[in-house]
Amino acid sequence: MIKKFKQKWLFTPGPLVTSRKTKDAMLVDLGSRESDFIKVNQLVCNNIIKIIGIKDYVCVPIQGSGTFGIEAALSTVLSKKSKILILSNGAYGRRISNICKKISKKFILLTFKEDEIFSIDKCEKLIKKDKQITHVAMVHCETSSGILNPLIDVGSLCKRYKKKLFVDAMSTFGGIKIDFKKNNIDVLVSSPNKCLEGVPGFSFVITKKKSLINCSGNANTLSLDIYDQWKYFQENGQWRFTPPTHSILALYSSLQLLKKEGGISKRYKRYKKNYETLKNGMIKMGFTCFINKNFQSPIIVSFNYPKSSRFHFNTFYKKLSTIGYVIYPGQVTKKKTFRIGCIGDINPSVINSLLKAIKKILFIMKIKHL
């Protein structure tokens, strides 16, 4: 007998709880060179472009987790002449600079506090000073804290100074509406296993076609080359190397479910309700949030550790997991926090059952005063 694992509720930054339909969609083994797979793969890419609603963009999927997609996109779009200004207020912003360092791309890192959004003034000063800057990179929702960064402000700054905008929208695409045209986004990277409610296995890069056609030869890696990947799709309709066939089928299903739900605006409303339910319930118990509510995304929330000396996160985590609720450790540097995600195939009633479970565990741990 092969061991069956218990399905738990995941309140994490991904992978997430997916619907039965999406799991069922994976119960077929398609040949990667079969016309069925080529067709479904094209449909998935076309459906993603339909979501953004303008035809000037192409969607290029690439094997690996979200970070692979970010690395591939940076490797491909930045040439020897490019220099990218990276705006960072957390771990994923820092990761963009770590990647640039590793793959020898010119960059400048502008760091802000983890509980503060970017100061557009500071960005503008740097752009004025450093004439070499060609691109600006930002993380839309900094999933390490849950802060939502000002895409519109950075977008208009980039337009004013004619800089190309690179967006890590890993944890927002599909859950928060993103205006590609208004923000003049050049490159955006996301993955199927967050707000699109698919499963892991690949990520995808959405880029302006007229930018991508100039990117031949930029990449300093064979497999993580978005230009070559795109060319191969154009010529053969196929992935260059073994594709994650089951994950593509899952995304094909989950994109239909997104449409059925009523599109991004409806999904946003559900996530927002999840978030409100979670935040209000936690505050009622005495917890406090790390991020000010004005900057807080409805994607994931960082809560400060309670002051009680009886609170030990690992015990709290394990006890919750045992009864079927998986939360997540914090990822901010100075303050002790833990995170609870609001995304995936979950609704406010699931959040309410999590809140009840938290109450129960606090009681068991004899934590009365948070």
Ligand SMILES: *Cc1c(COP(=O)(O)O)cnc(C)c1O
């Ligand atoms: C999830 C995530 C990533 C990618 O993480 P992987 O573990 O490589 O999938 C990158 N940026 C942000 C903002 C994320 O939330």
